[in-house]
Amino acid sequence: MPTPHQPPFTITPRIVALVAEICERVGRWTGEGREAVSPRLRRENRIRTIQASLAIENNTLSIEQVTAILEGKRVLGTPREIQEVRNAIECYDRFGDWQATSAGDLLVAHGIMMKALVDEAGGFRRGGVGIYRGDKLVHMAPPADRVEHGVRDLLRWLETTDHHPLVASSILHYEIEFIHPFADGNGRMGRLWQSLALASWHADLAYLPVEHLISERQADYYAALGEADRRADASPFVEFMLSALRDAFDSLPTSDQVNDQVNDQVKSLVRHLSGSEEVTAAELMRRLDLKHRPSFRKNYLHPALVSGWIEMTDPSSPRSPAQRYRLTARGRRQKH
Known part of the structure; x- marks a missing residue:
């Protein structure tokens, strides 16, 4: 009888600690009666996810442009970039139809994600592939004749593993990037399939803005992939993804619904x-006489943005040093 596939990884103390931190946050979230992320926040985070995942692949369309495409409006952009957004929107609309352990569903999702972009959309690659950073070869993927077998072994492992879903989903993501099963679209499919695996454990995790954080930490994302390859051990990548999940969970507003019941911090x-x-942000903290930036962002800035009372001057680059904040029309009305 063949030996079951076992991806190479080590459960490090940091992985154990990160899993505990995330579970504590999930437990606190559900313990406070927050049964689900609000529909409005789901939509906003889904838009951020699509824009950020494609930005990692060099798509230049902004959050506003992605929103406009979602609403059926015309936008200025290259045909390829617009097609990428439309495909990603369709994929996330079909999210609930798929199982992370199904190779058939993975192929269907790839067919949608890469529709009209590559000839092999919806099929495993038929040739060899190397991954380059600039002129440097950083990873040589397994030969094409081993791809389908490797993917099916990986998904059988996912179906039977006893490891925590937070860990297993991160290993799944890494292994998809390692196998590189498609001619193109491997990065976005790896991120999508990890989200799908997470959602089978806790549905609200599908709406965390993890892609947005990865986009902000893109160099670290690729460094973690490279270090895992160098060690032949997925643990560095698992640690990176768990830290991104933890930080994404912390970025959610303190209230389970974003509505007109805005808290006192936002009003202040x-x-x-x-x-x-x-x-x-620094000036706002000074005016509020606040010193701790994470608390300011979690309790004041993020809820005010999500509630629509303030807005960024450059929403396509949330962490830009030049970022400023201003009242929206709604915020000005509420102020009076």
Whole structure:
């Protein structure tokens, strides 16, 4: 009888600690009666996910442009970039139809994700492939004749493993990148399939803005993939993904619904903005007499953004040093 496939990885103390931190956050979330992420937040995070995942693959369309495409509006952009967004929207709309352990579903999803972009959409690659960073070969994927067997072994492992879904889904993501089963679209499929595996454990994790954090930490993302390849051990990548999941969970607002019941912190922030002025986060913290940036972002800034009372001057680059914040029309109305 053939030996079951076992991806190479080590459960490190950091992995154990990160899993515990994330589970504590999930437990606190559900313990506070937050049965589901609100529909509005789901939509906003889904848009951020699509925009960020494609940005990692050099798609230049902004969050506003992705939103416009989702709403059926015309946008200025290259035909390929617009097609990539439309494909990704369709994929995420079909998200609930698929099982992460199904090779057939993986192929169907790839067919949608890469429709009209590559000739082999919906099929495993038929040739060899190397991954380059600039002129440097950083990874030589397994030969094409081993791809289908490797994918099916991996998905059988996912179906039977006793490892925690947070760990197993991260290993799944890494192994998809290692096998590189498709002629193109491997990065976006690896990220999509990890989200699918996570959603089977806890549905709300499908709506975490993990892609957005990966996009911000793109160099670290590729470095973790490279280090895992160098060690022949997925653990460095698992640690990176778990830290991104933890930070993404922390970025959710403190309230389970974003509605007109805005908390006192948001109201306080809005009181310190006037008219159409544009100010930095540092200036807002100074006006509020706050020193701890993570608490400011979690309790004041992010809820105010999600509730639609303030907006970024450059929403396509949320972490830009030049980022400013201003009242929206809704925020100005609420202020008076």
